[in-house]
Amino acid sequence: MSNTRIRALEAAVTLIGTEGIRALTHGRIDAAASLPAGSTSNHFRTRAALLAGVIQWIAEAERAEGGFPVVVDTAEDLIAMLQRALELESGPGATRTRARYALFLEALDHDAAAPLRQQRRIFEEWTRDALVRIGGPDAAAGTRMLMAACDGLLLHRVTVDPDAPTDDAIRRAVTAALGA
Template identity: 70%
Template sequence: MSTTRDRALDAAVDLVGTEGVRALTHARVDAAAGLPPGSTSNHFRTRAALLAGVIDWIAESERAEGGFPAPIETEQGLVDMLVTAMEIESGPRAARTRARYALFLEAVDDEAVTPLRHQRRIFEEWTRSLLEAIGGPAAAERAPMLMAACDGLLLHRITVDPDAPLAASVALAVAAAVHGPAA
């Protein structure tokens, strides 16, 4: 059974992901979570504390989802994993994905988004290690490019076209990361 705090944070993520950071108020979170008025403020006294709680909650949720899949040893395996991940992040987890992007863009305090940046660094290091195993050290250096391409595709799906095809674009980005730019 979810605690009041968990219910409030889940509702807060959905609010930010569907209505933007400005929708994040204690009263709106209480209403969205079906909690009595004042429940959210019992856990997060200020809006800044609520915002920090939401950022931490997103990072905690991502870590709790089980970490990384089984080792990926081929270019096609990496394509398949990235496509699946983006389908999930732009489908069932689209509100959380939108919330993460909104918080990155809206957070005025760089320290506030530290948990999200930490998550990002972990994923980048993992991506580097996969690329190195598949294509060597030069491929590992192209991890930021691959991640930026995937971010662009994901952003397109959650803002413009939720059904935009992914496989061909991801395959192209992975090939560029593994083999380098086309001659």
């Protein structure tokens, strides 16, 4: 991938994550990435192509970081891993998290969001497998509730209170999920 394309995509994620989806224009990206005018348009001819490119970029970046490949064998391991993930996604990764949420909403009815939905399915499968490993087959029923609880905590931290405590809430959600 060319350096210009990478710079454009990184700038696009930052623009969306800090200023919202309306900031996503070819010209704004060129300016934010210190690229010559028209550079972003050379790689992404239309807004739809730009949206698809940014969505794919976010999904690839998350996969490159490893996602959630850790195998957890106890409820305490799961709680600790989820706490670390929330800290990362609402701390150093907050801009990308905000961009991801904005893109999910913008591309709600478009095939462009498929890479983000695939990332979500991977995390859902990982969560289900972890719950079953820890709590047995019945624990699989708690997967979506646990994910929704973590999504709510993450959304709260990236939009309202970046320092909101999550430890007790995650512990309660994991406990409830295992008892599902």
